[in-house]
Amino acid sequence: MDLAYFSSFIRTVLIIIVAFYALRFIMKLLAPVIVQQVVKKAEQHMYESHTKQDDYRQPRQKAAEKPQEKKKVGEYIDFEEIE
Structure with missing residues (x-):
């Protein structure tokens, strides 16, 4: 009974090692x-x-090259405060 467990353990470890090296080999080819x-x-x-x-x-560059003219609404009047 103990021999069956040991042989299956060894088999599992070997499968893992072979799978690891096979994966490394494939990755070297595909990387x-x-x-x-x-x-x-x-x-x-x-x-x-x-x-x-x-x-x-x-x-935006085209718009910057041709500036749009602003409409003149009227002239600016500066008001002063009367005391």
């Missing part, structure tokens, strides 16, 4: 691809946010 995809996605996000900022800036 460059995953990192490349993450960098590409971040680059795309930065480009999109930059173009959106340019779209918002262009109308």
